Amino acid sequence: MSKPPDHLVFDWNSVEPPPASLPAAVTFDDETLRDGLQSPSTRHPSLEERVRFLELAAAVGAASADVGLPGAGARAAADAEALCRAIFDAGIPLAPNCAARTTEDDILPILEIAQRTGRPVEVALFLASSPIRCHVEGWSLDELLRRTERCVAFAVQRGAPVTFVAEDATRSHPDDLRRVYGAAVAAGATRVCIADTAGHATPGGTFRLVAFVRQMLAESASRVGIDWHGHDDRGLAVANALAAVWAGADRLHATALGIGERVGNPPMEQLLVNARLLGWARPDFSRLMEYAEHASRITGIPIPPGKPVVGRDAFRTSTGVHASAIIKAARKGDEHLVDLVYSAVPAAWLGRQQEIEVGPMSGASNIRSWLLANGYADEPAAVERILAAAKRADRTLSDEELHALVAGSPAGTA
Amino acid sequence: MRAFDWNTGEGEARDTARPLTFLDETLRDGLQSPSVRHPAIAEKIALVRLMDDVGIATASVGYPGAGERARRDAETLCREISRCRLRITPKCVGRTCAEDVLPVVEVAQRAGTAVEMGMFLSASPIRRYAEGWEWERLLRMTERWVSFARECGLRVLFVTEDTTRSRPEDLARLYQTAVRAGAQRVCLADTVGCAVPAGVEALVRFVRAGLADAGGTGIGLDWHGHDDRGLAVANALAAARAGADRLHGTALGVGERVGNTAIERLLCNAAQLGWARLNLAGLPDYLRAAASALCLTTDGSAAATMNSTTAPGVAAPPEAVRGSRAR
Numbered sequence: 001m002s003k004p005p006d007h008l009v010f011d012w013n014s015v016e017p018p019p020a021s022l023p024a025a026v027t028f029d030d031e032t033l034r035d036g037l038q039s040p041s042t043r044h045p046s047l048e049e050r051v052r053f054l055e056l057a058a059a060v061g062a063a064s065a066d067v068g069l070p071g072a073g074a075r076a077a078a079d080a081e082a083l084c085r086a087i088f089d090a091g092i093p094l095a096p097n098c099a100a101r102t103t104e105d106d107i108l109p110i111l112e113i114a115q116r117t118g119r120p121v122e123v124a125l126f127l128a129s130s131p132i133r134c135h136v137e138g139w140s141l142d143e144l145l146r147r148t149e150r151c152v153a154f155a156v157q158r159g160a161p162v163t164f165v166a167e168d169a170t171r172s173h174p175d176d177l178r179r180v181y182g183a184a185v186a187a188g189a190t191r192v193c194i195a196d197t198a199g200h201a202t203p204g205g206t207f208r209l210v211a212f213v214r215q216m217l218a219e220s221a222s223r224v225g226i227d228w229h230g231h232d233d234r235g236l237a238v239a240n241a242l243a244a245v246w247a248g249a250d251r252l253h254a255t256a257l258g259i260g261e262r263v264g265n266p267p268m269e270q271l272l273v274n275a276r277l278l279g280w281a282r283p284d285f286s287r288l289m290e291y292a293e294h295a296s297r298i299t300g301i302p303i304p305p306g307k308p309v310v311g312r313d314a315f316r317t318s319t320g321v322h323a324s325a326i327i328k329a330a331r332k333g334d335e336h337l338v339d340l341v342y343s344a345v346p347a348a349w350l351g352r353q354q355e356i357e358v359g360p361m362s363g364a365s366n367i368r369s370w371l372l373a374n375g376y377a378d379e380p381a382a383v384e385r386i387l388a389a390a391k392r393a394d395r396t397l398s399d400e401e402l403h404a405l406v407a408g409s410p411a412g413t414a
Numbered sequence: 415m416r417a418f419d420w421n422t423g424e425g426e427a428r429d430t431a432r433p434l435t436f437l438d439e440t441l442r443d444g445l446q447s448p449s450v451r452h453p454a455i456a457e458k459i460a461l462v463r464l465m466d467d468v469g470i471a472t473a474s475v476g477y478p479g480a481g482e483r484a485r486r487d488a489e490t491l492c493r494e495i496s497r498c499r500l501r502i503t504p505k506c507v508g509r510t511c512a513e514d515v516l517p518v519v520e521v522a523q524r525a526g527t528a529v530e531m532g533m534f535l536s537a538s539p540i541r542r543y544a545e546g547w548e549w550e551r552l553l554r555m556t557e558r559w560v561s562f563a564r565e566c567g568l569r570v571l572f573v574t575e576d577t578t579r580s581r582p583e584d585l586a587r588l589y590q591t592a593v594r595a596g597a598q599r600v601c602l603a604d605t606v607g608c609a610v611p612a613g614v615e616a617l618v619r620f621v622r623a624g625l626a627d628a629g630g631t632g633i634g635l636d637w638h639g640h641d642d643r644g645l646a647v648a649n650a651l652a653a654a655r656a657g658a659d660r661l662h663g664t665a666l667g668v669g670e671r672v673g674n675t676a677i678e679r680l681l682c683n684a685a686q687l688g689w690a691r692l693n694l695a696g697l698p699d700y701l702r703a704a705a706s707a708l709c710l711t712t713d714g715s716a717a718a719t720m721n722s723t724t725a726p727g728v729a730a731p732p733e734a735v736r737g738s739r740a741r
Contacts, residue, residue: 008540010581013613131417141415173416180415202687203611203648205421234686235679239611239648270644277643278610305449306673308607308644312449314672319446320480321509322670325536329544341544343671344608344642361446361480391481394452395709 009340013278021214023250026280027063028271029227030054032295033083034066034099035265036255045298047079051086053256053298054094056291061272061283064095064251066124070113071106081113088119097122097163102151111158122161125151125189127180130168130197141176148180149187156188163227165193170201170209178216185217191225191251192217196240199233199262203243206230210247229253230266237266242274256295257303257310269309273345285349308345315347316355318396320363323356327365358386359396366390374399376406425655426687432659434689435471437636438677439664440704441491442474442507446670451709455487459494461665461707464700466502468681469692471660472530475504478521479514485521492525505571507532510559519566530569532601533559537588538576549584556591564596571636572597578609578617586624593625599634600625602658604649607642607671611652614639618656638662639675646675651683665704 033050036042045053050067057065067084070077084096098113100106100123107123114121129144148164155162164184169177181192194213196206210226217224228244230237230253241252258267269292275281292310296303305312317323322342329337338354339346347353356369367386368378376382386405390397397405428434440461445452453461462473475492478485492504506521508514510533522529535556536542542549556572563570572592574585589600602617609617618635625633637653639646639662650661661684663677678697684690704710 009579012617013610015616131415173418176415202421209420235647238644308672318448344606396448
């Protein structure tokens with residue numbers, strides 16, 4: 001379904017074979033309810049809204065989800081527990097994790113949730129180790145190493161799986177990273193997370209860093225997984241996440257619509273579509289629009305029309321050349337061709353279709369297509385009249401304006 | 415911990431001595447977004463001046479073949495660029511056919527200025543199949559209309575539409591034909607937004623090698639991308655690294671479907687990588703003016719900033735953000 005006949009598309013993306021470091025499977029961790037809610041523009045959704053969100057995250061293909069930072073206070077702890085219970089009770093196929101700073105005070109409430117629910121809750125233990133921060137705070141590397149060992153061991157000994165997160169890794173020295181990741185793994189961390197906290201990395205930088213960590217872990221012969229956690233400050237979040245996988249990361253963090261701290265994280269919907277196009281995963285997209293729309297509703301952050309994959313305009317055109325090709329493809333009676341001739345992402349994946357509209361950049365084919373789709377005959381006089389109005393207009397015409405034009409009224413010139 | 419920059423390393427330098435420049439498509443591909451308002455000519459003039467302030471080398475001034483208003487606006491913009499002695503140069507677009515080439519020639523002659531024409535031809539097998547075009551006819555059209563445009567004094571940028579899904583051997587023949595006919599630049603277009611950065615690098619290197627073999631080492635190379643997979647910025651940077659010397663973008667990434675490469679993100683990345691010297695301080699004014707002229711603010715849909723409250727590179731115009739959030 002996703003592949004057009006071979007002879008019709010030459011795929012430059014697969015000229016180079018994927019690197020040997022590509023993992024056998026890639027999973028997705030949904031950070032919307034933690035990093036997402038750090039966006040200064042979001043409203044904080046109710047528990048009920050968050051539970052529904054988690055159901056949708058699982059439905060679109062996330063394997064795990066961050067449900068908060070219980071150490072932030074009593075309310076955060078109660079909410080995280082309620083979300084874990086909801087996941088377990090409703091059998092939502094999602095492994096919950098909670099964030100914690102490297103202190104026992106942050107780890108304890110997570111251990112308590114695990115104990116009270118009787119199910120494992122992963123601890124994402126992050127070391128605030130940005131070089132700039134260490135300089136400002138006057139922390140030495142030895143101090144960081146002691147804290148890392150102590151806190152990882154504290155959680156692991158009490159039965160919690162630990163992902164150890166080095167903040168600002170993309171600006172940290174390789175020797176220092178080797179020592180902190182080494183200490184965390186020695187103390188029992190089962191995964192390490194490489195965080196591009198400031199959104200500094202380029203795809204090349206991401207690849208080098210992840211390859212370095214993978215090599216380092218391979219030397220220690222441990223079967224430790226690698227997470228990539230990125231931000232979009234340079235507009236490179238999606239490309240960085242893909243580069244991380246090519247270099248060996250097997251779990252990607254993402255948020256719905258990319259909502260998150262500052263300009264946000266990689267958008268989950270874009271990572272999922274890329275993963276499917278690259279053959280890394282076969283997520284079910286039947287509820288992807290619902291996932292995005294629910295996230296928008298509960299955070300109060302609108303979906304811009306130009307948002308890739310889920311935006312209103314993703315499969316919409318009023319350009320003559322484009323419309324003409326899509327219509328000719330339709331005449332060949334091949335639905336799949338219609339969906340591919342001007343589209344990288346098949347609209348059908350999302351339960352959507354190519355939409356042809358009429359505006360100042362349209363040609364006669366846009367108008368014929370609209371007339372036929374709306375039950376009118378494509379009489380040359382009507383086509384002519386509407387085309388003239390479209391050329392005078394300063395934006396895409398609405399259906400109401402077009403109906404009025406068919407009826408012979410001069411509307412549609414607004 | 416000590417600071418370190420993982421972004422620097424082997425293979426990160428641009429593989430070309432040609433300086434990197436930028437082409438702004440806001441007033442052409444940007445206006446193909448179904449959500450924008452088409453600005454009045456005075457607003458278009460103001461936008462071109464702001465692009466020039468930022469240090470953008472070329473402005474797409476429209477598609478004259480699309481109709482009388484488009485032709486008139488393009489002509490006015492060419493005149494203004496020349497009258498105000500802006501450094502920015504004008505570019506018009508059109509298909510490789512009489513209907514579209516003649517209006518561009520007319521614009522150049524009436525404005526009395528040098529004009530570059532981005533001349534499109536669809537190269538991919540899928541487009542040829544859908545359209546029922548014969549291959550030999552495409553070569554003949556390329557030869558004919560590129561030569562004609564050159565004879566009429568236009569500079570020619572030969573654009574292969576849907577390059578990223580086109581066969582290498584087809585691209586090689588088309589570019590050879592176009593260059594022989596006098597095209598000064600070629601443009602690789604990811605029309606449907608399907609490329610990933612590694613694919614872009616492979617494609618750009620292939621085309622460069624082909625041009626060099628055909629004695630076309632002096633031919634400029636443009637990259638034109640779309641953001642359907644969220645990879646537009648990374649693809650453009652990959653193209654520049656592999657040897658493209660002019661990148662296309664639009665203000666706030668506005669454009670056909672989900673849009674083009676956001677030019678503010680391109681400019682910020684290029685400056686950060688040391689690839690270009692630009693006046694980034696001029697960007698907020700330019701983006702605010704573009705958001706207002708294209709009405710990216712009034713449609714609650716939040717076109718606002720193309721990325722709502724969160725546009726990387728440059729803070730979204732605050733009034734745009736408030737406009738969209740108020741809904």
